[in-house]
Amino acid sequence: MLAPRRLPSLNGIRAFEAAARTGSFVAAAAELNVTPAAISRLVRLLELRLGIALFARHANRLVPTAAGLAYQAGLTRILDDAARLTGQVVAMAGAKVVTVGVGPTFAVRWLIPRLLDLQRQEPEIEVRVVTGGQTVPFSDGWSCGIRLGDGNWPGLEATPLFPADLLPVCAPAMAARIGDIPALARETLIRVAHAPDDWSRWLAAMGAAGIRAGGPVFDYYGQALQAALDGIGVAMGVRPYIDDDLAAGRLVAPFPRSVSKDMRWYLVHHAGREAEPGFAAFRRWLIAACKFRANGLDR
Known part of the structure; x- marks a missing residue:
């Protein structure tokens, strides 16, 4: 038989956590829709129950003790989890x-x-x-x-x-003049800031590790692909981002080989x-x- 949980008042726990998180009894009272005096009383009862001070009380401010800081950090995580779990259970009622x-x-x-x-x-x-x-x-x-x-x-x-595969793509007119890797090296190779290794990974797999991409850099793949659509250069596409454009002929892959991004x-x-x-x-x-x-x- 499991031993019963020995927990202090949940109202006291909520009052303390809100006061410690917001920094005042007044803010905690507004959040929990009670009076500041009620928050103060609940926190005092909690401290008596635990046998330890959770706040160092000053004239114009409320400062958690070391024990109070540790208790609040754990309680905030627990209450956040409880709120998320409650939302999930409510959603099970049929919301879509x-x-x-x-x-x-x-x-x-x-x-x-x-x-x-x-x-x-x-x-x-x-x-x-x-x-x-x-x-x-x-x-x-x-x-x-x-x-x-x-x-x-x-x-x-x-x-x-699905896997993420790398494949260079460009506008059809540009693809028509790219027949091999040396021709590719003469074009502008568009880069993505958060994926600096894409070009080197693909080029190494093609036996062209000595080529360095030096074209413009964009924050997102979508921006790089738009630049390729506009004829600025060759972008390193990632599946599935490029699938629809390839199927529609808006972009062309000059080389058939794709390389895994791992x-x-x-x-x-x-x-x-x-x-x-x-x-x-x-x-x-x-x-x-x-x-x-x-x-x-x-x-």
């Missing part, structure tokens, strides 16, 4: 809002063009696309994220979607999301869409 965190290029070049298919298959799902998924930490406010990496994100479940695209989310109807439907659709692409049937 899915917030997807993705990088801006993935959103524009792969996800958004396929949302119409999702709407046709799952008309009750409301998808909210939030960009920044590749450059900011995973947000607890997101249902899921689509990220490029090695699949190791502590605290998150990761489902592999990363994959993953769907990442907190454990337990699978029980939410909206997320479960989005996940099924996404995995099917990725398999569709892998079989060469994607548009």
Whole structure:
């Protein structure tokens, strides 16, 4: 038989955590919709229960003790987890809002063009696309994220979607004059700031490690690909970013060989999301869409 938990008053815990986090009884009272006197009383009772001072009280300010700082840090994490878990449980009641965190290029070049298919298959799902998924930490406010990496994100479940392959691309007119690697070296090789090794990886695989890319640098793949579309130079494309442009003939790959980036695209989310109807439907659709692409049937 498990021993009963020995916990102090949860009201006292909430009052202390809010006061320590906000720095005052007044701010904590406003957050918890009670009076400052009530916050002060609850914190005092908690200190008596624990047998230790959590605050050093001064005339015009509230300073947590060392014990108070350690207690607040742990409590804030626990209460944040409880709030997130509560949101997940409420979402299980049937809400079908899915917030997807993705990088801006993935959103524009792969996800958004396929949302119409999702709407046709799952008309009750409301998808909210939030960009920044590749450059900011995973947000607890997101249902899921689509990220490029090695699949190791502590605290998150990761489902592999498809590999990231490197392939140079350019406008059709430019591709017509690039017949070999020396001809490629005479063109402007467009770079992406956060992926400085893409060109060297592909060139090394082609036996041309001595060539150095020295063209303009852009923050995102989407910007680099737009520059290629405009005829500025050759961009290093990453699948699936380039698939639609290649299929439509807007971009051309002068060389047929692609090289693995040694990363994959993953769907990442907190454990337990699978029980939410909206997320479960989005996940099924996404995995099917990725398999569709892998079989060469994607548009």
